[in-house]
Amino acid sequence: MEYKPLSGREFPRFSGIKTFFRLPHVDVKSDYDIGLVGVPFDGGVSYRPGARFAPTKIREASSLGRGFHWTHQLNFFEHLKVADIGDCPVVPISLEKTYKKIETFFTQLMKDKKRFISFGGDHSTTLPILKSASKVYGKPLRVIHFDAHLDTYPPAWGCEYHHGSFLRHAVDESYVDPKKSMQIGIRGPLTGEDDLNFVKKNKLNVTTVDDIRVGGLEKFIAKLPKFDNTPTYISFDIDCLDPAYAPGTGTPVVGGLTTYETQRILRALKIPNLIGADIVEVSPPYDPTDITALAAMDTAFEILCLMAKA
Amino acid sequence: MEYKPLSGREFPRFSGIKTFFRLPHVDVKSDYDIGLVGVPFDGGVSYRPGARFAPTKIREASSLGRGFHWTHQLNFFEHLKVADIGDCPVVPISLEKTYKKIETFFTQLMKDKKRFISFGGDHSTTLPILKSASKVYGKPLRVIHFDAHLDTYPPAWGCEYHHGSFLRHAVDESYVDPKKSMQIGIRGPLTGEDDLNFVKKNKLNVTTVDDIRVGGLEKFIAKLPKFDNTPTYISFDIDCLDPAYAPGTGTPVVGGLTTYETQRILRALKIPNLIGADIVEVSPPYDPTDITALAAMDTAFEILCLMAKA
Amino acid sequence: MEYKPLSGREFPRFSGIKTFFRLPHVDVKSDYDIGLVGVPFDGGVSYRPGARFAPTKIREASSLGRGFHWTHQLNFFEHLKVADIGDCPVVPISLEKTYKKIETFFTQLMKDKKRFISFGGDHSTTLPILKSASKVYGKPLRVIHFDAHLDTYPPAWGCEYHHGSFLRHAVDESYVDPKKSMQIGIRGPLTGEDDLNFVKKNKLNVTTVDDIRVGGLEKFIAKLPKFDNTPTYISFDIDCLDPAYAPGTGTPVVGGLTTYETQRILRALKIPNLIGADIVEVSPPYDPTDITALAAMDTAFEILCLMAKA
């Protein structure tokens, strides 16, 4: 099996069956290194739904994807066997049933020694992936969490699990080691001052937009921590970006990052043991020009190059 | 309390807090006759979500509403005390919890002798209303069901309850008497021939688009059944309309009805005991020019005039 | 001067400066027969504005226009000298000042023996045109008025003149002879029964959608009145069409006509003395696929062929 994308110079990029980066759609048991997988579930969202269509739309947008990274000076297609492994089964009307299916799917995937990028879906889909990962890897993970929101919020409408509480549960249920983790792009407003209690108590490294901009991007990048060999996961909520750059999302917050900033930060990360990643909260019904899907695709490209480089 | 709408000739229709038909927003315990209520839940939908925003959008569209019906020669504002009673509580990420809240809300409403129009939400919201109604009224109801789909479909993804199975459950759980009920606007395609077993077995009066068009609308109307005093409920799925008339819906089906046809059919119904109605499956994210919300508003107007006339 | 459109087989229809039907843009004093003129004013509208952009958008949509009419078997470009004479001056923030400018412009135009189609703008722009016409022609006009609304409504917000009262004033100020006039496409709801008083008192021939559909279109057409030589004006409010066919308008009303119906009715009109026409209430911001502008263009084509035939 050759894990090469359909050539855009042979077959126009608007043609063909849509898979992530025009890569082969293979059986989950094939011999690829990195599986690109959709998790089309938006049943945990509190405001604008639609993320269930994100895998389809990002597959289409990724027709414009290329493999060679100018800064890293490498072509990820040449270093890694990357494949589209289709969508994880979900149950659109039950978060509980979906959690079980996600857990089963990703547990097996990681047992098979695969790394992956999961394309959500809303941010509630991250929790069962983290649970699976911490079990397979036998320890709490490091999470590098790009987001506008802390996602450590309390239950809502009587429900513990929703798209704004994944990190609270991941920490409380010991899937994630908060002291080794960091958050990037966070900004207000908050519901109340006590929204900060959880991150303070758990010593989460919260990086706000101010932290990135006041001193300037170059300084911020220069001071990024050196990461050890702890199994590390990147969770990229597209709403870390400003709505100008990512209007197609469920709970947009103004005053956010630019795609250039997230590109530069991603490029600067040195992660010896990056086991997987997700890109969540892309909502195509609110993305009339597809620029949010495009940003998601580019973020996947940056992460794939991190994986290729490691 | 005067149940009169804000005058469009005094306050421009684009101004003011948005309530259904610019009517007063009152406490659910007030002395109105007909409560207009939102049920903003789309957690039972199988394809395009967004119906959670329907009550908000229909409130806005109903700013263009008026009260006098040319055919019926009456002004519903003068015959009925109609009010906006806000939204029924829902839990966006749990159909089960939402069902309980809907049941509680509508049971109390009907115990208080109120009639109502419920603005969904997806079609799964109809079932707990029917359950409440059959309990309060002490018998199975007649349902006049406008839809493209039979909504008698089997479980999906291991879930009994979803937006395509409300009528199956309503019949099986004895909230609805199928022999007294009818369906209008139904059309294919179907998943299989056995999709028809349920309606055949239960002798549901299924009226397809062909049944309305082949002989012509006037003949169809002339042959509408005379209804007895059985408590009757109208469930109007906006997708009974053709997507040209109602693009903003979750599972559109071409070859559907026009708004003129549903207006004429609604006007011709003679229902001695109309206890309530719903208008469901309006999905504003797919309704860029608001014509679907407008059709929903007009349908509510037709139903309110039926209630005023009775 | 040759009044021929730019050929679509020589210059692609998307190319070139946009004028109505790709016709020459000429000075108002040139020797054309029929002037096509924009009146980009929407300061009289009660709900959705945007008709100020209609002349621009209809000019663009009319790039798709052709001249040969299949039923009439004539090419209007060959029978008439038709030209784009630009836009009538308007004052966007003053209805009074705009009325004076419209009156001046159209009075001169008709004194110069020109016939015309005016592309509004909202329906308030029709009144000063009718005023000018009745003065130049020395008598009240016949108006054939396509609309969802009667436009005989009372003052609103303390203002006599607005887009819903043009016909009341035209009759009251004797620019229009109501007994010789007719309305087509009218439908409810109304604010109250007394909305009908004006048309009853003045014996306006009101034709509703029911009047057209219950007996069928062919019968309706067969019974259209024979018109005498009274100077006649067609005022075509695009909202006579159903919102499915014309979403881009200020106050859409469901249950309306199809473009096929208005085409057939326009084709059947026999008007010996058609002095001018307008097409109003096209609102491009609410017309994402330009189908409303296209309907306006086609209506102009039908009217131009009526003029060519006469």
Next chain:
Amino acid sequence: MEYKPLSGREFPRFSGIKTFFRLPHVDVKSDYDIGLVGVPFDGGVSYRPGARFAPTKIREASSLGRGFHWTHQLNFFEHLKVADIGDCPVVPISLEKTYKKIETFFTQLMKDKKRFISFGGDHSTTLPILKSASKVYGKPLRVIHFDAHLDTYPPAWGCEYHHGSFLRHAVDESYVDPKKSMQIGIRGPLTGEDDLNFVKKNKLNVTTVDDIRVGGLEKFIAKLPKFDNTPTYISFDIDCLDPAYAPGTGTPVVGGLTTYETQRILRALKIPNLIGADIVEVSPPYDPTDITALAAMDTAFEILCLMAKA
């Protein structure tokens, strides 16, 4: 190989890699009966482009497809082995090169005894398919041509071949027998009277919207011709539909057919030797609510059932 669609009751319809009707994507040499194939070329279009994205969008819309036809009482999935065979190679910037690729692809396909539905692309893609078919089948074909336009127009901008001239060439180059063929949904305006010369000279059976509506749909259907065993091809230009039903197209024309009308006509066709079909001129950038893609999908369903029935 099982040619069954992915079940919507097992895998939600918004999930999974998008293929036509959720059918398997197979190699063109597999043992299917009917190949569904994209031809994503819009380089022959005269006004709004975008049809290059139609195969992708119709694949997505066909997620909502089902197999059982209520009128025909059959499930096409059970009678035929239908598969998605991907896209025919095209060269976006060269009509000539694309024609060669289409000809090669479809000639081989038909030599392999496959029937097919081609999803364009603009209408210029039909000509090389007809050429291939007439060569493989050894005689001129019958074409049943749904369209707003005659498509027998002269060269434009010095180019013989474009999306409005396919039928002229197909007749002149003897791929199609005009006397055995028919056109449905045609309407004006035309550029000139001589636009009709070709169809008159060649005795093409042109059916206009008037021909369908004046006498009524039932009569039109009753008088449809009985077709003999001549190899027959259906070319369905989505602009035969009214822009209300199919806004997403390149050169929309008002006054068109409804999806109900085309459904009924398609259902009534009795074609003993239906060798293939195309659905062309769907332009997703002008289809914000996807209703045009949905109409295309439903048309494919009707044609597949015709094929299953034959």
Next chain:
Amino acid sequence: MEYKPLSGREFPRFSGIKTFFRLPHVDVKSDYDIGLVGVPFDGGVSYRPGARFAPTKIREASSLGRGFHWTHQLNFFEHLKVADIGDCPVVPISLEKTYKKIETFFTQLMKDKKRFISFGGDHSTTLPILKSASKVYGKPLRVIHFDAHLDTYPPAWGCEYHHGSFLRHAVDESYVDPKKSMQIGIRGPLTGEDDLNFVKKNKLNVTTVDDIRVGGLEKFIAKLPKFDNTPTYISFDIDCLDPAYAPGTGTPVVGGLTTYETQRILRALKIPNLIGADIVEVSPPYDPTDITALAAMDTAFEILCLMAKA
């Protein structure tokens, strides 16, 4: 009366009657501190209308609002009694009549010792508010004016008062003290050099985008003036933001500010006597993803926190 917003953790943010920040809708005579009020008038606009729908859309967008400000470390809901007091009466087709209604409304409001944020409407609505304020407070005000445009422009189309001349009149009619005021976000192009005469003559402190960016945001903020106790008003024209951040406005100008920049500037303002503010020129018809309304909501949040802090 408790001036608390509806909780998003109890009632989903998409549910309920829409008021600003989900706050109670109260009578204008109630005991709140800060009144949030709509002024839905766009009759003074020179290009794209639609701001009449801004109060409705911002009410909806403010469902996502929260109260706790990370930098200020306060929750405005806890420091201030804030309420939605509905919309100021307007006359959509008369700027003169609207000015009187605005003047009456705001004069009374300020006489009742209320502070407020007015949600326009176009920028012409600011003038009568400034007039009322200067009269009630007995002296010319300081205005902190965020805008792309100077709004000191001459009459247009024979009209003194329009959305581009409010500040000229406010200075000339002595409602505003230009020497105490400042403008932020101004940029070209201008109609002519003399557009600058007014600000030069009146010594207005004009801050352009260059003034903010060339030296960097931190320096700009550090040099912001210290304001004395003069009654101060913030007028925030959303078009101070770049069209990437605020496409939904009437006269967008590229090269503008980011929401982060306006957030930082607003946070840095120290205004001892902030009597009111407005946020104007949001035009929902040009805001398909609601990001402009979201920016307006966030700006209101920043201003409310300034009020709470003071």
Next chain:
Amino acid sequence: MEYKPLSGREFPRFSGIKTFFRLPHVDVKSDYDIGLVGVPFDGGVSYRPGARFAPTKIREASSLGRGFHWTHQLNFFEHLKVADIGDCPVVPISLEKTYKKIETFFTQLMKDKKRFISFGGDHSTTLPILKSASKVYGKPLRVIHFDAHLDTYPPAWGCEYHHGSFLRHAVDESYVDPKKSMQIGIRGPLTGEDDLNFVKKNKLNVTTVDDIRVGGLEKFIAKLPKFDNTPTYISFDIDCLDPAYAPGTGTPVVGGLTTYETQRILRALKIPNLIGADIVEVSPPYDPTDITALAAMDTAFEILCLMAKA
């Protein structure tokens, strides 16, 4: 002939026939200095088409244009005779035929000593203009090329000429001197490392987004080269801008420039011999709020001021 724009204070900017900057539409042989011309061809595009509509849309957007430049302190309308000279003839379905027409048109234009701004169209339209210019001026040109892409890419689908290869051909065919030229805004990803071979081999001065941002905009501007008297051409591909600022383009790439950055760079250019410019790849179907067209218009304004200043 007076080359002055229609006054926005006399005629509202939404009124009138649309020409670039509301300037007179004149015959190509008139006595203007700078011709503004559309080249509505998108037949060379590899992904999203639609640029054929750019001249029409930019004409409309340029209604908001003004003439006085704050930094340069000049009004280009007063220094130059600028006119709209309509559209260059094109053949939408043939790149070869279009190239000949472009070459003929621009060769004559330059022989007539005109300077110009060409509004594409896709980037393939630049090549024949460069060819014409190098021939008329008798030497290879300097190109200042704003773009996300290098446009030095190899043939695609067997075609040498397409929108991504114009610069390769311009250099190889000696229309452009690469050593005197520069590229601005370039960024990855690339298809492969060898995409850089051409620019390396030809010593093109490639400036990436990193080159502009890492040291800061002011430093970048300060280091811009001094240009000699070589005939110089600016080719501005709108996709040099980030998709947040220019979503309406054919092949958007995230991580791009802001309009403020391109304004500042353009303002800083000192070009003694600027013979012409183009602005390409604006695709209106993907620009729902017209901000891309607005950016194109503003870019033309900056270039016109450079021409006026020189």
